[in-house]
Amino acid sequence: MLQINPPLNELVSLAKKGLHELFGVEATHLAAAPGRVNLIGEHIDYCDGFVLPFAIERYLVIAARPNDTMTARVASSLGGEPVELDLTQLQEPAEPKWVNYLRGVIRGFQDRGYEIKGFDALIVSSIPGGAGLSSSAALECAMATLLEGILGVSLELKEKALLCQKAEHNFAFVPCGIMDQFASTFGKEDHLVMIDCQSGEPQWVPFMNRDLTVLISNTMVHHELSDGGYALRRKHTEQALSALGKASWRDVSEQDVLTMWDQLGDPVNRRARHVVGEIARTMAAAKVLEQGDFQALGPLMAASHDSLRDDFEVSCAELDAMVNIARSIGNEGGVIGARMTGGGFGGSTVTLCEASAASVIAKKLASEYLLQTGITAQIFASRPARGAHLLEWEK
Ligand code: ADP
Numbered sequence: 001m002l003q004i005n006p007p008l009n010e011l012v013s014l015a016k017k018g019l020h021e022l023f024g025v026e027a028t029h030l031a032a033a034p035g036r037v038n039l040i041g042e043h044i045d046y047c048d049g050f051v052l053p054f055a056i057e058r059y060l061v062i063a064a065r066p067n068d069t070m071t072a073r074v075a076s077s078l079g080g081e082p083v084e085l086d087l088t089q090l091q092e093p094a095e096p097k098w099v100n101y102l103r104g105v106i107r108g109f110q111d112r113g114y115e116i117k118g119f120d121a122l123i124v125s126s127i128p129g130g131a132g133l134s135s136s137a138a139l140e141c142a143m144a145t146l147l148e149g150i151l152g153v154s155l156e157l158k159e160k161a162l163l164c165q166k167a168e169h170n171f172a173f174v175p176c177g178i179m180d181q182f183a184s185t186f187g188k189e190d191h192l193v194m195i196d197c198q199s200g201e202p203q204w205v206p207f208m209n210r211d212l213t214v215l216i217s218n219t220m221v222h223h224e225l226s227d228g229g230y231a232l233r234r235k236h237t238e239q240a241l242s243a244l245g246k247a248s249w250r251d252v253s254e255q256d257v258l259t260m261w262d263q264l265g266d267p268v269n270r271r272a273r274h275v276v277g278e279i280a281r282t283m284a285a286a287k288v289l290e291q292g293d294f295q296a297l298g299p300l301m302a303a304s305h306d307s308l309r310d311d312f313e314v315s316c317a318e319l320d321a322m323v324n325i326a327r328s329i330g331n332e333g334g335v336i337g338a339r340m341t342g343g344g345f346g347g348s349t350v351t352l353c354e355a356s357a358a359s360v361i362a363k364k365l366a367s368e369y370l371l372q373t374g375i376t377a378q379i380f381a382s383r384p385a386r387g388a389h390l391l392e393w394e395k
């Protein structure tokens with residue numbers, strides 16, 4: 001079944017109402033930041049590659065009001081008691097863990113010399129957590145945007161994204177790349193955010209054809225392997241690059257990998273083949289998008305998934321099942337391409353398809369997936385959406 005994306009104004013109403021119920025105050029500041037998916041370019045953000053994500057029509061909203069103290073009181077509609085933060089003592093990460101994303105962002109502003117005074121805040125979100133859709137980046141980017149609103153300043157988008165990334169590194173201890181915060185910050189309707197991970201520069205790539213949409217299917221699984229598996233893949237790519245004797249993956253050709261195939265040894269040689277192939281596929285994807293040749297994305301997405309499954313070995317049975325079902329629906333059924341998205345070992349898939357066929361395709365994906373795995377997937381459609389922004393602003 002195709003889930004409906006709750007309209008942003010519905011989330012805003014819930015956040016305002018919740019703030020009032022919890023703290024007895026009316027919101028003066030409202031900020032929203034979206035989650036993201038990556039259309040193509042997987043596991044190459046740490047290899048000087050390109051990624052092609054977009055902000056999705058799923059948002060995290062914060063409603064807040066300054067409270068004339070030096071304490072922030074924050075709560076999430078996910079539950080738990082409101083948490084009090086002494087804004088003069090934000091040196092270290094602490095419990096509860098979810099508040100660390102906020103601590104890190106506030107610290108980022110303080111480190112830039114801004115004085116942050118107390119506020120009451122409530123968070124409401126429609127981004128499924130832990131599904132590879134970057135609810136954590138949305139939490140950081142919404143908080144940073146809220147603080148901009150309260151302070152009456154506006155950071156450069158890139159600076160804001162980097163501040164949020166640093167919060168995730170230093171306060172949540174997740175050594176993430178730049179994709180998540182860049183996508184949530186730079187997101188723009190009808191555009192993908194292509195990020196050159198070598199230069200750290202984002203660029204908008206038009207995705208104008210409104211006859212198309214992307215189905216995001218949360219497999220609802222998250223395999224334990226993921227943390228160690230991620231670190232090991234990074235290690236393999238570093239080993240390969242040094243054995244290839246190159247400074248950057250941008251300087252490595254497929255032929256270089258094949259020439260060194262035996263010396264690299266298995267699985268490092270296959271990891272290297274994935275990186276080189278995926279960089280080429282992502283560049284090709286940006287090019288066909290510029291030409292408006294959406295059909296050409298299908299084979300690129302298919303090759304990306306196969307490479308992640310066979311060479312990089314970060315897929316899993318559930319992701320493969322979802323992608324295979326989409327493939328079996330095929331072009332005749334309105335599917336253009338499908339692949340796993342995100343780090344892998346679970347999480348979500350993306351299926352590029354005709355918008356008019358989306359609900360029929362979603363129904364088929366859900367029912368076949370349930371039949372094959374016994375799991376009820378969560379499926380929704382999204383076109384590229386607007387990045388983090390303030391909704392209302394009263395000084
Ligand atoms: P992902 O970013 O892929 O969704 P992560 O594990 O990186 O997964 O981030 C999920 C974490 O972000 C949650 O465990 C929680 O700490 C925090 N988070 C996300 N959404 C919310 C929310 N609505 N309220 C409170 N915390 C949230």
Ligand code: MG
Nearest residue numbers: 134135136137
């Ligand atoms: Mg995250």
